[in-house]
Each structure stands twice: as C-alpha cells, then as structure tokens.
Amino acid sequence: MDDFKNLEEISKKIRRNILIMLNKSGSGHSGGSLSIVDILVSLYFGGIMNYNAKNPNWEDRDRLVLSKGHACPALYATLAEAGYFDKELLWTLRKLGSPLQGHPDSKKLPGIEASTGSLGNGIAQAVGIALAAKVLKKKYKVFCIVGDGEMQEGLVYEALMAAGHYKLSNLIIIVDNNGLQIDGQVSDVMNVYPLKEKFEAFNFRVHEISGHVYNNIIDTLTTAKRNVISPTAVIARTVKGMGVSFMANRVEYHGVAPTDEELKKALEELK
Amino acid sequence: MEKKATREAYGKALVDIGKNELVVALDADLSGSTKSADFKKVYPNRFFNMGIAESNMVDVAAGMALSGLKPYASSFAVFVTGRAFEPIRQSICYPNLHVVLCGSHSGISVGEDGGSHQAIVDISLMRSLPNMKVIVPADYKETYAAVKASLDMEGPVYIRTSRAKSPVFTNSDNFELGKAxxxxxxxxxxxxxxxxxxxxxxxxxxxxxxxxxxxxxxxxxxxxxxxxxxxxxxxxxxxxxxxxxxxxxxxxxxxxxxxxxxxxxxxxxxxxxxxxxxxxxxxxxxxxxxxxxxxxxxxxxxxxxxxx
CATH class of the missing domain: 3.40.50.920 (Rossmann fold)
Known part of the structure; x- marks a missing residue:
C-alpha cells in the first residue's frame, strides 16, 4: 500500500504539471490528458515498463506509443518526472522551437517512440514495432494507449486485425475509456460500444478495469506482460478531467487549457 | 531490343538487398503482381502480407523503421499512394523515416483494369510531401539500380514501377538520386x-x-x-x-x-x-x-x- 501512496503522490505532481503547462501554453487538451495519468504512472513508476531514461534508445526497452497523441501533455509530464529531460522544458509546451510539440514528435524529444496525433496511426505503428521485435528476436513489450473516440477510425481495425493475425503477444493496447470526445458522448457521436467483443473478435485477450485504481491497473498489466499467446487489450474505464472537480466528465475541457483562475482552483485541489 | 517490366526489377533487387538481414518486405495482397513475392520465396520470415489494408501496411512499415528495420512496402501505385496517403504523411514523412514505398502498375499502361486502377496522380501526391523522394525509373535496369541504391538513402522514398514490358535501353548500373x-x-x-x-x-x-x-x-x-x-x-x-x-x-x-x-x-x-x-x-x-x-x-x- 505504501507503494500506491507513492504513486498517488507522483500522479498529483504530474497532474499539477499538466495543468501548469497547459495554462502557460494557452492551448492544448486538458481532459484527455488528465484521464490517462494513472495509467502512465502505473507504466513508468509501477514497475511495468523497462526503460532507462538516461539511455532512451536502449534497444531492449519497452515502448509506449501514445496513439491518442493529443494527450501528450500527460506523457511529457510523466517523461520529465521519469528523468528523460529537464522539467523546465515542460513550460515550453507548444511554443516555437520547443521539442514539446502540440502532438508528439519522435524526432524532437527523447522518450517519444512514435510521431502520432492523426488518430489511428499510432496503434498501427505500435503493431509494426511489435512485429519488428519478432524479426529482431527482441523481448521488449509494446504498450499503446488509444482513445475510445479514436476507436471510430477505420485504421484501428486494420491494425487490430494484423495484431491478431500475427499473434503479437508483446502488444498491449490500453483504451482510455473516458466516454467523451470533442463533440459529446462517444455513444452519441458515433457509438463504438461494445469494445470488449470487438477486441475479442480480433483474437485479443481482453481485461476491463478501472483506469484510476493502481492495484487494478498494475495487476492487469503484469498479467498482460505474461501473455505469450495473443495480444492483450485493457479497456480502462476512466474519467475525463480526473483529479479536478470542475473538469471531471466535462466535455468542455476536451481541447482547452485552464485559465489562471481555473489553474489556481485546480492546484488547490491537487495539493 | 530486350523488353522487361520495371516491376520485375523491383522483385529482383529486393531479393538481392535482402542479404541485409534488416530488410523486410510488406505487401497488401498483391505480392505476385508487385513482385515482392520474389522476396517472400527467398526470405519468408522477413516478408509480411498485411492483407488488403494499405494504410495499416504503411504504419506497420513506419513502426518497423522506428525499430531499426529497413522496410520495403509495395502495392499498386494507385492504392499505396492514395489509400495510404495519411499514414505516409503522418508516420513516415513527418518523422522522416527510412521507408521505401513501391507503387507498381502505375500510369495508364496498366490497361484493362481501367481508370479506377490507373495511378495518374501518385507522383503529385508523393512529390508534395516534405522529405519524400520520388523516383520514376525509365527501364528495368534503372529500376534495379534505384531499388538497390534506395537501401542507403535517407528518409522516405517512393519508387514507381510499371506492369507493362518496355525496352531496356539505359546503361544505369548505378543510380544516383538527383541526377538525370x-x-x-x-x-x-x-x-x-x-x-x-x-x-x-x-x-x-x-x-x-x-x-x-x-x-x-x-x-x-x-x-x-x-x-x-x-x-x-x-x-x-x-x-x-x-x-x-x-x-x-x-x-x-x-x-x-x-x-x-x-x-x-x-x-x-x-x-x-x-x-x-x-x-x-x-x-x-x-x-x-x-x-x-x-x-x-x-x-x-x-x-x-x-x-x-
């Protein structure tokens, strides 16, 4: 339990940094960044991913592809916390010349495995990275976070088909199932549910969990890493805007940054 | 004069550069036509049929390039450049990854398949993308040389081949990018x-x-x-x-x-x-x-x- 207490502290720090960076940049995606923080903290600080922040290109490292690239403030804050780069860089988000681009750019920032943002392309690249491990006889795992709204992109299903076909047991897809997208509720805009059955139809092993309960996330991802038969999908039920009361489950905060006033209130809540 | 299709040269060159164990070939259910099947025969473990799903094929190639492999992805020119344009833009050209795309059956010389299958805007699409190199070889010999040379090029490359046989007339033993x-x-x-x-x-x-x-x-x-x-x-x-x-x-x-x-x-x-x-x-x-x-x-x- 002490460990989880520690993870909770880290997640608060990351959430605070996300809100500060978004406020400083004046634009960016608040809601979807906050919803994946506990997943990222589990991956990077919960003993799930093997990585070396001082040697980001270490060839045996586990990879994380953030297919829902618009949530990159959460990844940037996590990578900074993990020691990939100086935290001061966080405050340059979206500014001219910054390696912290509006959507992740693998050429500009250490720790970014793939350039993503145009939805559906990240998950398909993750399939390629997982398939490459088979050619190169590497044991690394590939984690990929997709949005539930992203599941509307047809390319996602091409990627799932290939992952199932090639039995990519080193691939673990995590769905950030916060139920909201820019134009409203995912089920209203274009219903993607049921998700579980869709993954199963492509020969994935599927777990449904809460995306904010550490022992749940860590146990499931540990199990997923042991799967040698099939790719794994973890459908993580999350709350968009998690951690900030007035942003939680509010679609209005999908693509906007907090104002100075909102930042003050939010930081108070995340003390 | 001897006549040979440029797509035949793609298959032959792919087999020859396949000696490099990092070379992998991908196709979207047209490997017999694009001639990537020649590679499959020799290196079955490094050939990946991605099915009729060109967008995913290109993204998978990008992921492989990110992992240190040298991917060659082929399909008909009309599909690989058209259907997969978005992954080419986002996942290959934007991060400037070394992925070689081969579009076969280009132009109207593909013939009977008709206008829906004739790539007449593929050069345009590929040329417009930053970082992309566009190579349209004149004959079998130049295609072979270009495919071989592409292994040591940097960033994304598009090579356009044809279905029809055409005269082999160049003396292009070595292909040099940017040289006419x-x-x-x-x-x-x-x-x-x-x-x-x-x-x-x-x-x-x-x-x-x-x-x-x-x-x-x-x-x-x-x-x-x-x-x-x-x-x-x-x-x-x-x-x-x-x-x-x-x-x-x-x-x-x-x-x-x-x-x-x-x-x-x-x-x-x-x-x-x-x-x-x-x-x-x-x-x-x-x-x-x-x-x-x-x-x-x-x-x-x-x-x-x-x-x-």
Missing part, C-alpha cells in the same frame, strides 16, 4: 521524361530528325530531387522544353520542371501527359494511342509547338 541522364544531345529543344516515356521521347526525337529538328533528350528518373543543373543547362542551351510523363500534367515531372525553370531560367515549357482526365479500360497500346503517348503523337505535338 542526357540520353541524346541536341540544340533545338529539350525533352525531359521519366518512366517508360523516356524511351518514347528518344523515339520521338529520332522521328523529328527528318524534319531537321535536333532534340536533346533527358531521362529524369529522379523527379524529386530534380537534377536542377542538368535541367538548367539544357534549357539554357535549347531555350524550349517539353516534358513527357505517364501521369497528370498537374503536379508531376512537368510541374517540377516548370517550378524550377520559372524561377531560375524562364523559358517556354510544354507538358505532355494526362490532361486532367482519368483513363479507361483498354490495351496499353490502345490507351497510349488515345491519350497521345506514341512517338508519332509526341513528335507531332513538339513540331506543332516549335513551328507555332
């Missing part, structure tokens, strides 16, 4: 061509000798980057330029030549190609007749323009 070859020297006008149109340009130039028109003929397989020096020097010498390509006259080789010359040495340029229309079903020869890709038609057009 002067196939024939002349002083009255210049023809710049690519793909199987380069040989047609030579034949048209031969015909025009009878009219005392002495054309310079340039094979510009490297559409991007363009060999600016060769284009500049020839335009300066002859003062009039024609381009011939089995592609739309919008945004292909002709446009690349115009963009360069209009700024550096403005001269008369006339583009010969598909004139903003789609093709249709028919044999290659019938289609070439209908759309003006015969030596007689090209020669006549050049003569008319030079006399007009």
């Amino acid at each position: 070859q002067i196939l024939k020297e002349g002083q009255d006008a210049t023809i710049i061509a690519c793909g199987m149109m380069s040989y047609l340009a030579l034949e048209a130039a031969e015909l025009l000798k009878k009219d005392n028109i002495n054309l310079e003929v340039i094979n510009s397989a490297s559409v991007k980057p363009l060999d600016e020096d060769t284009v500049y020097n020839s335009a300066k010498k002859t003062g009039r330029v024609f381009t011939v390509e089995e592609h739309s006259i919008i945004d292909g080789l002709g446009s690349a030549v115009c963009e360069f010359l209009s700024e550096h040495h403005p001269v008369f340029v006339h583009k010969i190609g598909m004139e903003d229309v789609f093709g249709e079903s028919g044999t290659k020869d019938d289609l070439f007749c209908k759309f003006g890709f015969t030596k007689e038609a090209v020669a006549q057009r050049i003569k008319d323009k030079l006399n007009g």
